[in-house]
Amino acid sequence: MLIGHAIFSYFPIIKGWELLVAQFNRIDPEFFWMLAAGFLAQLVDGALGMGYGVISTTILLSTGLNPAAISGSIHTAEMFSSGASGFSHYRFGNVNKKLFRTLLIPGVIGAITGAALLFYLGEKNAGWVRPALSVYTMLLGIRILVNAFRKKTASRKVKNAGWLAGAGGFLDSFGGGGWGPLVTSTLISKGRTPRFVIGTVSLTEFFVTLGSALTFFILLGVSHIETIAGLIIGGVIAAPLAARMAGKLKTRSMMIGVGALVIISSLRALVKFAASFF
Template sequence: MAETTIIKETNQLFPVFLKLEQLRLLIIGGGNVGAEKLTAVLTNSPATRIKIVALQVNNVVRAIAERHDNIIVVEEAYAAKHLDNIDIVIVAVNEKSLGAQIKADAQKRGLLVNVADTPELCDFYLGSIVKKGNLKVAVSTNGKSPTIAKRIKETLNEVLPDELDEVLDNMEAIRKKMNGNFAKKVQELNHITKSLSLQENVEEKNKGERHWRRIATWCLFAFFFMFVGYFILSYLPLNSLVDNIKTGISGLDSKFYWLILAGFFAQLVDGALGMGYGVVSTTVLMSLGVNLSAISGSIHTAEMFSSGASGYSHYKFGNVNKKLFKALLIPGIIGAVVGAYLLSRFGDQYANYIRPLIASYTMLLGIRILIIAFRKGQKKPQKVKRVGWLAGAGGFLDSFGGGGWGPLVTSTLISKGRSPRFVIGSVSITEFFVTLASALTFFAMIGVSHWQVILGLIIGGLIGAPIAARLVGKLPMKTMFIAVGVMVVIWSLRILLKAVGVF
């Protein structure tokens, strides 16, 4: 019996990246599908000249067209004349017969056509696009499953780091400095990038990273329990510890659960936006009638624990840029220690002059971030110079000025067009070490008081930290820019109004 050879179908599409901004595009259809195609084009090639033809255009398409001078909307039924002076066509209509007619008309003119949800009429497909700066990856399933393409896109967006754009810039600089013919340049570049294609190196790197992640996790927990144990045994003798715990539980204030809620919301805002812990917790504690003298010390002590949980959660969810973290860490700690030392020596009289100056600066940053959020097109990330000085100033302000690490450092980095997700994650994990350095200095001088307020804030913060870290990876980019900008403006206004005696 003769064997039957089965030839497996393969994807024979030839991938091409078009300079669409040099072409004239016609989109036929003004409904939800048309809006989806229009958004995809503008996301990748915002300067493309686009003509939209449809009997009726929905509000989404109309709003997009009003924001772009390169889009023309023609509200009338399709006719062959609309193909005049057009290079490429996208059909986004529900009527199959109309799609077939447009395809036939375009074919006579030698135009390439994409008909939504009708693969047999398509000359090309719109793949799912992964964009990391200058790097673009297009995913195609040969028209079989756009949903699978979308899921692969989401996976690649998570896996591919934003730093790849910096790698591309560095490789371009290296290529320009190379001498010799084309073949020699290719050979040298291949040698430089060889490690990127070696699976064993990737696996070894991941193995090493997991190893150090486990060490960091256990060290964090060890430090946490060591510090808690030292704190408890320093103030409560061991022989009366059980009695004190029972007395403490029975003596809990009726507002204790509100204190937990205050810690939860403060950390939810701070972990998701990279700032706001002090603003939110202070507002809630004041509304609960907590003594003003107790608020500052309690918040600073509790923030050490909540920032540790927040930083660890951001690290686990992949929100941390390690290069940025290393650049912020040491200068931030030094700034915090110097600020705490000077505050202990000279009091807070000078802090009252520094805070309004910083608040004026951050107010401008907050407004700039809001402008970026509503700007047409995405702001190209700029290289932030003197990150160490920025971290040192943030650490100093946090100790000496009573807060401001997040508003100063986070807002400055985001205003340069950096990804909010990785800025917030990196700043949050650094904040733990900055707050720890500051808190240890204050502990040595003034001790700890108001333990119920501190405990309530800690419990609420530990609950809110992982939720906030998860939100950072899920919130849309524009939403994060707006939220950060609003929070910076609120923080700045609060400081400025307090300086003139309103609060």
């Protein structure tokens, strides 16, 4: 009571509230859109193992930012949100350590290579990577849905998982997305348990995104700090919730969610690519 009395003797409640409102009004409304975008994107990505790039890019494109700024902002923000997501998945026991070690190094190397090539070759060439990836992931999404409605999906050994991680990391940086849709979809389509696939891929994603973000930072620098801050805060808030959802949802429900998300995202990318010719 004494401390409170001393504080409010120098800072009256009304004056303090007015200062708080004034600071709140100075915040760009775009920040709150980015906060919502980061929260929604990480909630989906942390629970289903994919979707952060798709959702974030869709919302950021509506703000009028150029593609280069969007790519840099998303990778920088995703570095923090994927770190919170990976830590949460680890705490909840959703990580397969052997699979993590297999995916880690190739994924990081692929991400760094993709970011460097994007800088030197330009984003125009990266646009041709997305249609091929979209066709592949759409077929995987259909396969996942088919497996979801089978009585039992036999688990098979995933061959060349390191090459898969390298390709996913490369496409994530060079093509603007692909780590979640490619790696998560392929592993689940082989009959792996979605909970551990999503948790392991999410933890690995932090290191993959870190490599990509640092490369973009060195080559391009960082801009649009308010956009990045909104994505980071929203993503960090959603990460524990998404990890808890991944550990509680039923396997069939998760497979249906992943399959539907992959198909919708793939069709959206293909329609967008086709529309560019008309």
